[in-house]
Amino acid sequence: MSTKTYDIVVVGGGTAGAFAAATAAQQGLDVVMLERKDEEDAGHIACGDAIKGTSTFPDVIDLDYLREESFTNENISRAMFLNPEGENYDVPFGDGGGAVVDRKRYGEVLLEEADRVGADIQYNTVVKDVIQNGRVRGVEAIRRGNQVTYESDVVIDAAGALSLLQDKVDFEGTNYDTNVDYSQFCSAYREVIEIPDPIEYDDAIVFKPTEELGYLWYFPRSEREINAGLGFQMSEPPMPLVDVLKRDLDSRPEFENAQVKDKLGAALPTRRPYDSAVAPGFMSVGDAAGHVNPTTGGGIPGAAKAGHWAADVAADAITAGEPTEAALWAYNHRVQTDFGKRFAAMDLYNIFGSAHEVDELTNIVTSLPGQAILDIMGKKGELTLSLPEKIKTVATTAMNTRGHWDTLYEAYRTNKLASRIKNLYNRYPTGPDEFAAWRDERDALMDEVYEVTGADPKY
Numbered sequence: 001m002s003t004k005t006y007d008i009v010v011v012g013g014g015t016a017g018a019f020a021a022a023t024a025a026q027q028g029l030d031v032v033m034l035e036r037k038d039e040e041d042a043g044h045i046a047c048g049d050a051i052k053g054t055s056t057f058p059d060v061i062d063l064d065y066l067r068e069e070s071f072t073n074e075n076i077s078r079a080m081f082l083n084p085e086g087e088n089y090d091v092p093f094g095d096g097g098g099a100v101v102d103r104k105r106y107g108e109v110l111l112e113e114a115d116r117v118g119a120d121i122q123y124n125t126v127v128k129d130v131i132q133n134g135r136v137r138g139v140e141a142i143r144r145g146n147q148v149t150y151e152s153d154v155v156i157d158a159a160g161a162l163s164l165l166q167d168k169v170d171f172e173g174t175n176y177d178t179n180v181d182y183s184q185f186c187s188a189y190r191e192v193i194e195i196p197d198p199i200e201y202d203d204a205i206v207f208k209p210t211e212e213l214g215y216l217w218y219f220p221r222s223e224r225e226i227n228a229g230l231g232f233q234m235s236e237p238p239m240p241l242v243d244v245l246k247r248d249l250d251s252r253p254e255f256e257n258a259q260v261k262d263k264l265g266a267a268l269p270t271r272r273p274y275d276s277a278v279a280p281g282f283m284s285v286g287d288a289a290g291h292v293n294p295t296t297g298g299g300i301p302g303a304a305k306a307g308h309w310a311a312d313v314a315a316d317a318i319t320a321g322e323p324t325e326a327a328l329w330a331y332n333h334r335v336q337t338d339f340g341k342r343f344a345a346m347d348l349y350n351i352f353g354s355a356h357e358v359d360e361l362t363n364i365v366t367s368l369p370g371q372a373i374l375d376i377m378g379k380k381g382e383l384t385l386s387l388p389e390k391i392k393t394v395a396t397t398a399m400n401t402r403g404h405w406d407t408l409y410e411a412y413r414t415n416k417l418a419s420r421i422k423n424l425y426n427r428y429p430t431g432p433d434e435f436a437a438w439r440d441e442r443d444a445l446m447d448e449v450y451e452v453t454g455a456d457p458k459y
């Protein structure tokens, strides 16, 4: 048994962990990143690998190198919705399209870069417990069969969805969000497949609704290499993911003679970001704090930003003295007033969806104009249509959705509530003292959401 001491211990070498470790190292702190996988396998993560918003990645690593090495398809300019009931539906991205990456290489470059800027990376190191005495003071791990204690001022939990660390910390007396349940997660699976002939839609990310409140997707890494995957919300009955994907692949001529190059499954959060992701000496980032867009499952940009902000705030708190909850709170504020408010707003559509059948939603979605879907899914979490567009939407939708008008009215009211929730998150408190009052106001708004949608409470 040995003991090592650092300023910051980061648990997990995914996107969030790598950006946290790189940021801490760039600030001159002594930082170690602990990753349970071996060096060969690190960076191998279940993901669709589609990224929107890469321009917002923190520049604590060499982003040009990351792009050159791992961005295999930078031509994504539209989302295509496959409609089982009728015509497919195209949504152009407009400015600032998207990319699909080689996820393994992307993960490797992040780790290389964290190492290059000065973080100590320890592979084959499984964190088993936290050390807590007044505040979190480090972790206990098994490294290559030996027990090692890592002491630190701050532990950054970047261990992914359903992080083990959160079962170990005693959050009593803090505002850390413990209202977390498996039903707020999605079980997902993806394969990387290679096909003999190029596909026509290598400029599109493709979605298709499935039963059990999920979707199936095809994201082209290149014109002959496709990420194919699907997931279901864990509040619904389980879906045989591998079989359902195989059936869909078999039904599509472009995937004839496809070869599976890789397969992996994982859970991902489809909930609002944690209300508070800090406790004395402890911060959670990325999937470990619910930093995933709950309608698209996109979590890479949120993980990168959260990792960066957490280390930034931790560095200030360490310099100032004690890493108390109040000293780390600025991180919560950055998250919630940035992508947090958007994801919290999108979560309302997820809740709305849970109260309706997939067929009905498909019908409604295909009758909305592209800008509406883009606004909801990609950027803002609420509609930004002009008045003439709104009128056109109402008219078209009315024609196409006869029989679903009650649902449509619910969707309209949900949209209004999404707008209100974003405003509320703009007023997220700057310190823990005002947090309880803010949360009461938010919870009252959520009660309205459940009343309007008829959905069971998610939280």
Ligand SMILES: Cc1cc2nc3c(=O)[nH]c(=O)nc-3n(C[C@H](O)[C@H](O)[C@H](O)COP(=O)(O)OP(=O)(O)OC[C@H]3O[C@@H](n4cnc5c(N)ncnc54)[C@H](O)[C@@H]3O)c2cc1C
Pocket: 011, 012, 013, 014, 015, 016, 017, 034, 035, 036, 037, 043, 045, 046, 047, 048, 049, 050, 051, 052, 125, 126, 127, 128, 158, 159, 160, 161, 164, 188, 189, 190, 219, 229, 265, 266, 267, 268, 285, 286, 287, 288, 291, 292, 297, 298, 299, 300, 301, 303
């Ligand atoms: C099937 C699927 C498809 C997805 N598609 C997309 C997509 O197309 N675009 C997108 O933006 N996002 C997508 N996501 C989400 C995205 O992959 C995640 O949001 C993102 O990887 C989160 O990064 P992270 O660093 O928080 O966690 P992770 O990438 O999960 O990293 C956590 C790390 O912690 C390590 N770890 C865990 N426990 C311990 C422990 N006890 N000790 C030591 N190490 C530990 C793990 O080995 C892992 O390396 C998808 C997710 C899934 C499951």
